[in-house]
Amino acid sequence: MLKVLDSAVPVACWSCSVAHNESILFCPHCSKIQPPPGGDYFSVFGLAPRLDLDLGMLEHEFHRLSRKLHPDRFARALPNEKDWSLADTALLNDAYRTLRDPIRRTGYLLKLQGAEMGEEHSGKDRKDPSRVPADLLEEVFELNMQLEEMRMARKMGQTDPDLQADLTAAKKKFDGLLDAVDQDLRGQWKVWDEGDEAARQSAQKTMVALLDRRRYLSNLVRDVTETLGA
Amino acid sequence: MSEGRVVGIDLGTTNSLVAYMEGAAPVVIPGVDGSNLVPSVVALDPLPEGGGRPTVTVGNSARRALIETPERVIYSVKRLMGRGLSEVQSELKLFPFRLADDVEAGEVPRIQLGELKFTPPEISAYVLRQLKRNAERFFGAPVTQAVITVPAYFNDAQRQATKDAGRMAGLEVLRLVNEPTAAALAYGLDRANVGTIAVYDLGGGTFDISILKLRDGIFEVQSTNGDTHLGGDDIDNLLLTIALDEIYSEHGVDLRAHPSAVQAVRKAAIDAKIKLSTEQAAQFDIELPNGDRYQREIPRAVFEQLIEPVLERTAGPCKQAMTDAGLTPDQIDAVVMVGGSTRIPAVRQLVDDLFQLAPRGKKPHIELHPDEVVALGAAVQADILAGASTATEEMLLLDVTPLSLGIEALGGTVARIIQRNSTIPASATEHFTTGVDGQTNVAIHVVQGERELAADCRSLARFDLKGIPPMSAGLPRIEVRFLIDADGILQVSAREQRSGKAAQIEVKPTYGLSDEQVESMILESFDHAEEDFAKRLLIEARNEAETILSAVERAPESPAWQQLTGEEQAAVSAARDRLAAVKLGEDAAAIRDATLALDQATRRFAELMMEAAVTTAIRGKTMDAAGEEMGDEVTAPHPMAPAEFK
CATH class of the missing domain: 1.10.287.110 (DnaJ domain)
Known part of the structure; x- marks a missing residue:
């Protein structure tokens, strides 16, 4: 590139x-x-x-x-x-x-600095349990179960209002987590733009992790949105 | 010579137009018959006596030939542009024409027309050549450069095919412009220069939606979406189905067995549709073979209920376009309506609802003629490209690619490298390597579309990277650069980075003609266009005169001739004799005037012939005219569809 x-x-x-x-x-x-x-x-x-x-x-x-x-x-x-x-x-x-685009810009700058980044265009990493952020393991596990149930119900032509509500709540929660990541990223921007070399190095590391987490979360939100909207 | 005028061309499914900038305003150039619209219909003239290649007629006179020699006429060819064999086969079910017998998979399909075969770009080239001639006649000077419009949702192959057609017609295509964007340019000329507008373009066969941001003369497309198989034809089909079903159930007559009758009922359906845009009801009144009459009134409310599912299909793309642009309906300042189908009140209502116009005290824009606005916009873009014009020097169009570009990855999935709605030109660089020791070739499959699997996307081309220096597997590093140019067409280049050698690329477009093929299809030599121009105008004028004279020669054989009054017959004869005399002279303008006069004198005769053909078709009599070969499906778009409201 x-x-x-x-x-x-x-x-x-x-x-x-x-x-x-x-x-x-x-x-x-x-x-x-x-x-x-x-x-x-x-x-x-x-x-x-x-x-x-x-x-x-x-x-x-x-x-x-x-x-x-x-x-x-x-x-x-x-x-x-x-x-x-x-x-x-x-x-x-x-x-x-x-x-x-703030996210693309951040990713680009990190690559420019030689950072190793996750795959941009595969949505598959969410299927890989090793990529799940540790603090979200339990919730992601449950969410995936609910998504599967929802798809099954849809296939059978059924509607499950409880499940619908659960998923909507989960989407809201993960949307919130996404916002939090974006906030954190902005904080790191400032550190990188204004900091010295050491501060930059540490900000880069943090941002790589934040982008990983963000990609994971946005794939998840997309999945839920798609399933809810299907 | 290259500094001549640049014209703007709307190469439409049903009609085509050519326009240019006259000072600060775009103007449509009329044809020799005085009409702004040239029907996109091409007819092969009868085989000349004594052999040789038959000549070709385009436009209104070709439409006339549809009655006499339907097997030598083709229309709506835009639907076949840039399509593969299987796609053309399914599309052709809707048409009365057929593929040449010897077409093979993998080559560009050819259509059998009389004793000759033509690819879709060749047919389009004849339409373009006619428009070029109309412009040359108008200016009295050669025209060699043009801007041509295409549906925004056209893919790479469809765009390339359109460009090829231009080249065959002797036109350097300076730019392909998306139709909705062109419409925005036409509207943007004299309007407030800041804001966000949506262009809703529902034509005969395609639907496009584009959202643009206007600022200080920059027209920046934010997003585009659409459906290349959605338009007025679908509405005609609904009305047609009702009529055919009712004729069968109420009168026991199965017209579906008579393709030419179906075409005639179709014309009635189109007339009814058009009437329903201004009236509260329309009537079918059709005489059947058994002497019964099928009479039916269609109130507008029933019509609107009927077409609701078709119109609803335009809602999805509109919403997606807004989402992609990151906009909500209330952020759209204006909506511009393009295409004949936007005359339907229910369409305007749907647009009003989609973009919440009424509550905001707004209305969709319909000030410019929906059939002409695209050509007018093309003329504006032509003026921008020609440069040095004060009317457009501040204007610049930034368009986007409608479909994502991807590469087939392992397992048949798609790795997206350029996202849809990226501003063009856009590029992406990817690196490839080998999987086997000593491997010297790498194959790459490029696709276009939004689906996850390559098989569900549209195959664009297969590239073979050749001449890779033999190395251990995984060691070569081949950099491939993909670039979508300002026409929305893909260009590829490659380089092996370790050896620094430019890898040789063999491009095999999945659909399309090679350079050599296009070269061989160029309609005629345009090399000495300038010195021969006057001579050419004369030859063309004589050819046109010849065509109409030979048609008039056969007129007395037609029953329609007897329906003319003695006065009308005399007028035709007089005009014919005058043309026959003038034709021998050297004055191209005089020949053209006499041709036009004869054309006008025979207008009522042509109408009578058309009517006779329709009646005969419904009565189920054998008719050489509309012919047995008319499509065996009810969905063929009708070439006689009126282009304008009375």
């Missing part, structure tokens, strides 16, 4: 040949579009990696850069410029999509 930023190597603009040693989208001298820079998503917006972002500013920058980079602006340009516009805009869109 990530390329190493090598900003020490000067790059010459393809158009005006003036060298620039930053990873940039446009030549500072002639304003021509440049091939996609190697920097991270934060650098696309001219930011250093940080977790607490001003989303209004981010959107404003996204729109400003889109106006300049989008392939619609290069429909009749040189083939090279067309290609770079496409690649640069994909980078801009990928970066914006990642950074504007």
